[in-house]
Amino acid sequence: MLSFLLLLFLLPSSSNALDFCVGELTLPETPAGYPCKPPAKLTVDDFIFTGFKKAGNTSNIISAAVSPAFTAQFPGVNGLGISAARLDLAPNGVIPLHTHPAASELLIVTQGAILAGFISSANDVYYKTLKKGDLMVFPQGLLHFQINARGINSVAIVSFSSPSPGLQITTLALFAGSLPSPIIEKVTFLDDAQVKKLKAVLGGTG
Incomplete structure (x- = not known):
């Protein structure tokens, strides 16, 4: 029995199927993710993402930018249950109230300070100013936000x-x-003038 187990250990693996499934972005995405890229086409670059080196463009109405490393940008995370993003907040920058229906979020401040918080399903509010090195979690599906809290470029x-x-x-x-x-x-409970003003700013119709 021992010799049989040793033989199994020494045999080379013939498949990466149980290890990972790098997304084949040329094929349609399914509810389970993208189909797997053929092992013969894989390189180390499939497991590396370099898109966080530069700040995102914050010249917009919210003075903020999110640079994602989701499956579409980083096929190596396909099927692994993880992804990441870089958040840039210029002075007065804000990421408005939003939700991620399919994921919980973990945020770590790497520069500046960010006021961050979320609202529970009981409408309890949890918020705090986070400084460099601080970490905060936002449970899946809950409304949350991030605001520049220092007046300098902040990054997370x-x-x-x-x-x-x-x-x-x-x-x-x-x-x-x-x-x-x-x-x-x-x-x-907003009046007509307020709604139309906001639609004019954000490009809504109706």
Whole structure:
């Protein structure tokens, strides 16, 4: 029996199927992720991502940028239940209230300071100003936000418990789409002028 186990240990593996499944991005994505890239086509670069070296472009309405390393940008995380992103917040930068339907999030500040928080399903609010080296977790599906808290460029690296965490920004869902203004007014208690002002800023219709 011992000699048989030793033989199994010494035999070379004939497949990477149980180790990983680098995404083949030329094929359609499925609910389980992308199909696996053929082992013969794999290189070490499939397991390396270099997109966090430069700051994202914060010249936008929220003065912030998110540089993702999800499956579509980093095929090596396909099927592994993890991904990451770089968050850049210029002075006055903000990531508005949003959710990730498919993942919990872990954020570590690497530069500056960030006011971050989330709202529980009981509407309890948990927020704090995070400094360099501080870490905060945001449970899956809950509304959360990040705000520059120091007036200098602030940076964080975030990780997710899914290679495709999903994203829905509450403000954009309400005011950047085609949801009719009368419905928004009913569900938010905002008046018509406020709704139309926000739609004009964010490009919504209806």
